[in-house]
Every structure is written in structure tokens, then in C-alpha cells.
Amino acid sequence: MSTHPTGKPTGRPRSAQADLAILDATRAALVALGWGKLTMSDVAARAGVAKTTLYRRWANKHDLVVDAVAILFDELELPDRGSLRADVEGVVLQFAALLERPEAKTALMAVVAESTTDAALRLRVREAVVNRQKRLVVAGRARAQRRGEIPPDPAGSDPAPQIDLIFDVIAGAVIHRTLVTCEPIDADWAERFTAVLLGGLTAPLDGQNRAGSV
């Protein structure tokens, strides 16, 4: 988030328009140049703004980019498609579509890469981007439990670790497929992935298990 001044505001107020213009310009620059070629001067020029204005709001390139792309990830949602299997397939395809967008893919990997050696950035990425999406797992899981598709949480147990695990499996698989293996995710892949996630490797991969309703 941009660093707004604390204390009582005096003098000329900051332009909210500038904030939006900068974030838009950042996304545009990410699309056009990718992370490596993106420069603060370029973003400022695209936004019709001085570099000073950027640095008054964000401490550095990484923070700016995190904010610029975080909003993209908040677009993800989990409409009720009637079954856990359909819900998972839906969110996988949604997430994959998001990662096809160049500003999302390049920015996500760039900030993750940088965060491996920058603890503050790591925290920021988790707060602004990663952990917020666990809501999808939480919602889908609750819905499936209501439907009776998966067993309810045992009394007294903490569901958080399991939620984290499922999140890592889904998000990890999608990210790895799209950004590391670099193959597209289509309906077929989503279907096969969901089959494994729900039924496991040891289950026979028959038509019933793969495409049928649970």
C-alpha cells in the first residue's frame, strides 16, 4: 500500500488521481517491458508524474509493483458450481487465466524472487497477495463440507494447516505449470488435476472418477 502521511494533514493534499495513474502506468509498463526492463522513470513518464511523486508514496520498485498487481489477485472468486469438483476446476482455470496476463506473471515471479532475500518484501507479498487468496480455499472447503463431499473438521482440531496445505497444492501446481513448466492450462488439465487432488494417485483413473459427479 502506498505510504500515506500520518498526523494531521496540512498543506496541499496528495492527488488521489496520481495514485491511480501510477498504478495503471505500472501495470502498463509491466505488460510492455516486463519486470527487468521496467524503470521508475518510465513509470513516472507514463503516469505523467515526477519520480518524486512515486517515491513519496512507495519506498522502492518492489513495493510499487506489489501494490500494482495485488488488486489483480483480488479479482479471483469462487462461484458455487454445485460440486467441489466443479468449484476446484473453476478456480484453477480462473487462476490460470490470471497468470496468463503478462503483468501478473512477470510481477508475481519478480516480487517472489526478490522476496527470497528481502524479509520485509516477503511479508508484504504474503499480506497483499498470497494469504488473501486462502479465502478461496476456506470458502470452497466449507461449502464442500456442507455438501458432505468431504468430512467435517474433527472437534478440537485446527483446520489451518490443512487449509494451508491445500492452498499450496492448488496454487503451486497452477503456478508451476504456467510459469515454470510453461505449458498452458486448459480444461483437460484442470479436470485431471482436480481428479488427483480429490481422489489421489492411487485411485483408478476411470471415467467415473474423472468426470462424474461426486
Added chain:
Amino acid sequence: MSTHPTGKPTGRPRSAQADLAILDATRAALVALGWGKLTMSDVAARAGVAKTTLYRRWANKHDLVVDAVAILFDELELPDRGSLRADVEGVVLQFAALLERPEAKTALMAVVAESTTDAALRLRVREAVVNRQKRLVVAGRARAQRRGEIPPDPAGSDPAPQIDLIFDVIAGAVIHRTLVTCEPIDADWAERFTAVLLGGLTAPLDGQNRAGSV
């Protein structure tokens, strides 16, 4: 791989010693500085080599780092632990241990990030790092089929898509957990992940399923 000249060799041949010194120096610099602070000059100095000698072999930082870390990933292996479950847990922990090494984690993410906007690098990463590790999935799967833990491939079907899928799930989950969520992977996590992978979400998470022998 470093760009060696083609055609018949004439003139002084390149020093193989320099190649090794450079790759070693690159890994050392990654450990000491991380990706962001690593500079070609520094690598050259550590290797006792001129900058020219680096650029004669690798066009830029990314290409160099891919080669320098690729060998780390080849260290992964799949000892026979008696069951598919144990084999998966073993490779997960091995992979996680590798990703704890600073030169591996920072380099992997950096090249993946850059590869989102650099097709040539993308290809290079896949060849030198990613695809080579599918051998682990192939081996583990064949072993499990011999043991009867998973059904054999149906006649006439192509196992490649399924291998790719499993690879994306395992590698993706481990990478996401360690580098995106940024939580450590311990024996417990490996156990729980393996349970999901083998049995699926819909299976009851009882003691038998979780820790028992298959």
C-alpha cells in the same frame, strides 16, 4: 550451457578450468550476496578471471546462473524406501532441503522471473533445470506400478501428461510452500502432503491413511 564456438577449433582453446572456477564462483556469490547483489565483476573477481572471460561464455547474468545452479538440481535422487508413500515423502524432503539452500532458492526464482519475458531463457531453464527432474516422477511411478500401488498404464495410453501433472503438483507444492508462502517444510508437512497426493481430499484423514503402511 556456456556458448562454445562451433567449427573447427583454431587459436588458443578455452580454459576448462576457467569454466569451473566461474561456476563455483557464481554459486559462492549467490550464497554470499543473493541474486540481487550479485554482479558479473564480483563473480569474475572470485573466479580469478577477467570479465571478458565471463562474457565470452555467457551472454548475461541469467544464463550464467542457470548453468551454475542446474547441477544442484541434478543432485536429487530417489532411493527406494519400500513404498510409494515413503518415496514421495523422501523426495519432497530432499527437494525442500535443496530449496533451503540460498543459492538454489534465489537463483531458481530469479531465472524463472526473468524467463517470463525471455523466451530463450525460458527454454534454457526448462532444459537445464526443470524437465530433467521429471526422471524422479518417472522412476517413482514405475516402481509403484511394479509394487502394485498404482494401476499400470492402460494399453495404448500416453503416460506423459500424467507424469507432467504429477511433477507439477509435487514440485509446485514444494516450491510454493518454501518460496511463496515461505513456510518451512518439515516431516509433518511432507506426510500430510503425501497423504493428499496419494489419497485425495475426499478420503478420510485418519491415522491409518496418514501414517500407516500402504
Added chain:
Amino acid sequence: MSTHPTGKPTGRPRSAQADLAILDATRAALVALGWGKLTMSDVAARAGVAKTTLYRRWANKHDLVVDAVAILFDELELPDRGSLRADVEGVVLQFAALLERPEAKTALMAVVAESTTDAALRLRVREAVVNRQKRLVVAGRARAQRRGEIPPDPAGSDPAPQIDLIFDVIAGAVIHRTLVTCEPIDADWAERFTAVLLGGLTAPLDGQNRAGSV
């Protein structure tokens, strides 16, 4: 001269202090290192300035050095010593003393050398260094004419060619002696040179002609 921006000034103005520090540092570096070993980085370091700041003002080493040494040549002056002969001897010795200074000799020859293949630099050298010194010839000649030592300009004639000629003879002889032949210029040489200049080769080189008043 340093390349100052035209148009209406906006943004932070250039530091005049930096200009001076750079020119001083350049002269110091010339003394310490000579032309060949002088580097832009070194000059920047001596001036306590970033390299960018140098290149913002001067496009290259040669332009910078021209400005740095031009001021040295403006130190030359022509005090009235009572006779044309004494005036010439005086300016010769002054010029010779200047060319003994390492920053002057090495810089002068270097920029002249470069100017043989660089028209822009050639123009710059002439404006900033060479042509400015013709004032000495103009002044000395006028003074001698007032004294009646040399005939006045014929009516309607242009004195410029003759001034140029005398300038080339005096400056050329001093430069050639000090920098090409590489012999020192002492009072005796100045006396003998002046005798030739004023009386010509065909005049008998007797004591009267050599040292006496005209």
C-alpha cells in the same frame, strides 16, 4: 565550455561548484598522471563528483581537457618592457614557462593530436586556446608601431594576415623547441630567437644586433 542546457531553466540547477571542482581535478590529474593515464573516473573521484556529472557537461575527455587548460593560456600577458625586443623575449620566456608545466604540455599536444581527426574539437581548441593568444601579438605590434620600431600599417591594408604569421612563427618556434625538439628554452635562446625574428637571418649576428636596443 561545458554544455549547459538551453531553454528556460527548470528543475534543479547545475552546481557551479561542481564545474570548478571538476576543472581543478582535471588539472590535478593531468599533473599527476599525464594525459595518457588520465581517466574520467579518476577525475570524478578527485572532484568528489559522480561520473554522470562529468558526462552531463562534457561529452568526452578531450572536451573536458580543453576547458581545463584553456584558462592556463589566458594567464599570458605582455608587460611593457620598453622595447619590442624585450617584449618579445619576455613573452617567449613566459610561454616557455607555461609549456614546462606538465598539465599544459601534455594537454595541449593531446588535444591538438586529437583535433587532427575531429573537426568539432579543432574548432573548440582554436576558440578556447589558440586564437585568444593573438591578442599578445596585436598588443605588442601596436606598441612597437607607437614606438616607431616597426613601420605602421600601410593605409588600406589588412594587418590580420601579418598578425597571424607572426603568431605562428613565435608560438610555433616555442612549441617546437619545447615539445618536439624537447630542449629547454632559456634566456639565451630567447635572445637569439628574437634577434632572428626582428632582424632576419641575413643580418650579421653581431653583438649590437643581438643585445643592443634597436
Added chain:
Amino acid sequence: MSTHPTGKPTGRPRSAQADLAILDATRAALVALGWGKLTMSDVAARAGVAKTTLYRRWANKHDLVVDAVAILFDELELPDRGSLRADVEGVVLQFAALLERPEAKTALMAVVAESTTDAALRLRVREAVVNRQKRLVVAGRARAQRRGEIPPDPAGSDPAPQIDLIFDVIAGAVIHRTLVTCEPIDADWAERFTAVLLGGLTAPLDGQNRAGSV
């Protein structure tokens, strides 16, 4: 001069053809590129020779260029034109024509410039280029004395200083005019220069003095 091995020659002798090809290539490169852009690799390529072959003969760029251009200056000669005045004008025009050749002008200034901070080179330039041309002054002076145009040397006096002086005046004026002032030398300038050299400044510049036979 190229550094030929001393001691008894054994093994394959050096190619004399290579020597000539290198010197020719050096002059060609000087014409095409000037001193600043001339590189040893380029010279080697032009000569169809390896860099090693250059460095086996000359220790560095400057030494090579001195040898390459020294021969040009030996082309100067002093045909008897019947009078001291005509002889001087002739040699001035000859020298000026030589300095119009780009390889001569750029090389001369470059080696002189470098010699201001390199004693060994300074010596070499004097031997190979500068002092050799004093023969012209010696010859012209003797001829003029035989003709009775200038007084003979007083018995017991050393003519060397006067020869040096005249040489500095003539060569200096021509070099300064062509390379520093950067104006062409034509017949008119040569005539006016000779008038000053022979008659001095104090002589009235009448037609008789200027253009008449002595």
C-alpha cells in the same frame, strides 16, 4: 625500427614481407581512422597478419606508428632553386604538403603528444623523425653561405645552436600553421614567412624585400 633479434639467427627467419605489409597497413589505418581509432587488431587484419607478428617486431602502438611515418619525413629534400629565399620557400611548401597528408599529421601529433610523458618514445621520435630533418637546414645554410647570402660562421664558433634555432623556427611555424592554427599554407604564406625569416620584422615589407631576388 622494428626490433629484430640479436645473436646468431636460427630457426625460421622473419618475413620481410610482413614488415612492409604492417607498415603499409599502419599508414592506411591512420588515413582511414586517425590515431585515436586505430587499433592493433585492425592493423593486423589489414596486413593479413596476426597480432603476435606485430608485437614480435614493435613493443607497442606508438613505436609502430613512429616507424610507419618516419619514412614519410625522409622524402623531404632541398633542390637548389638558386637563392636562399627560393630554397626556403620550397622547403616550406614541401613540408606543408607533407603535413596535409592525414597519416603524417595525425601520426606526428599523436607521437609528440604521447612523448610528452614517455621519455623513451621522445628519444625515438627525435632520432627517427625530427633530428633527421636538420640536414635540410644544414644544407640550405651551407649553400647560402657559399652564395654569400648569409655571413660565414665565425671561426671557432659552434654553428649547431643556430642550426637548431632555424630548424625550430621553420618547422615550428609550418607545424603551428597547419596543425594548430589549422590554416592551409599556400605560396603567398610561404613567401611572407620567408620574408620575415630572412629580413626580420623591422625591415620594411616592400615589394623589393618581399618578392625580389636577393
Added chain:
DNA sequence: TTCTAACCGAGACGGTACGTCCGGTCTTCAA
């Protein structure tokens, strides 16, 4: 004829300076 030392072309090598670029800060003026 065979040996052999010195030659040759090619090109990699260590080293160093170049001129450019960018990140992030500061300084000016105007709103």
C-alpha cells in the same frame, strides 16, 4: 632427409577504461 628452433595465424586471456543506464535522493520553482 630429418631435426629443430623460430616463425606464423588464430584467438583466448587478464586487465582496465569507456560511456550508458538506472535506483533512489536532493534541490529548485511554482501551484
Added chain:
DNA sequence: TTGAAGACCGGACGTACCGTCTCGGTTAGAA
């Protein structure tokens, strides 16, 4: 106080050249 403009410091970039070196291979003259 904000904002636009742009100069500032610091430092890495990738290139170019110098002069050295190490290859494989050639070429006289000596044995």
C-alpha cells in the same frame, strides 16, 4: 505541503582495446 523537472551520487552494465599467452601448424637452415 505537493508536484514537476531534472541534477545529483553511486555503482553495475556490457563493450572495446591493449599487450600477453597458448594452441596447432609451417618453414627455413643445420645436422
